[in-house]
Amino acid sequence: MTKTDMPTALDLPQVDPLPPETQKYFDICVEKLGMVPNVLRAYAFDIDKLNAFTAMYNDLMLADSGLTKLEREMIAVVVSSINKCFYCLVAHGAAVRELSGDPKLGEMLVMNYRVAPLDVRQRAMLDFAAKMTTASATIEETDRQALRDVGFSDRDIFDIAGVAGFFNMTNRVASATDMRPNDEYHAQFR
Numbered sequence: 001m002t003k004t005d006m007p008t009a010l011d012l013p014q015v016d017p018l019p020p021e022t023q024k025y026f027d028i029c030v031e032k033l034g035m036v037p038n039v040l041r042a043y044a045f046d047i048d049k050l051n052a053f054t055a056m057y058n059d060l061m062l063a064d065s066g067l068t069k070l071e072r073e074m075i076a077v078v079v080s081s082i083n084k085c086f087y088c089l090v091a092h093g094a095a096v097r098e099l100s101g102d103p104k105l106g107e108m109l110v111m112n113y114r115v116a117p118l119d120v121r122q123r124a125m126l127d128f129a130a131k132m133t134t135a136s137a138t139i140e141e142t143d144r145q146a147l148r149d150v151g152f153s154d155r156d157i158f159d160i161a162g163v164a165g166f167f168n169m170t171n172r173v174a175s176a177t178d179m180r181p182n183d184e185y186h187a188q189f190r
């Protein structure tokens with residue numbers, strides 16, 4: 001594997017062969033996405049770490065929630081924009097374009113979510129995620145109440161916080177390891 005084929009700047013070889021369950025998961029990724037996302041390849045040097053990452057990601061991003069899949073992806077992009085995480089902006093920007101059917105929305109969220117045509121619910125959600133990213137210690141009951149006032153339940157607020165917290169963590173790991181998005185993401189859903 002050349003340096004340009006590596007998912008990160010770190011020399012952490014993927015477990016070879018992959019355990020059957022992991023190989024099946026990677027095969028499903030290829031079937032559904034046309035690729036194995038580099039974030040998964042990056043964690044594949046340690047199957048326990050990969051499994052922990054995918055379990056948390058799948059729970060936050062795919063499990064039942066009062067938040068739509070698009071809303072969760074919007075949070076991922078806004079948090080990643082503030083953190084300037086190249087990997088997540090590219091990968092989750094593509095997901096926003098796909099789920100919304102609007103390539104402009106993905107770009108607006110990457111650059112400055114405040115210019116996007118959002119409803120009051122989405123704007124409040126993204127304001128909360130942004131504040132959590134830049135000044136989480138300043139969040140007060142009034143911030144949570146602002147979410148309730150636009151229709152979010154306390155469970156939804158926990159989910160907003162969980163998604164924003166997860167991407168704050170993964171943005172930092174991706175930046176620290178120079179994680180690179182798959183080239184396929186750049187042209188998707190434009």
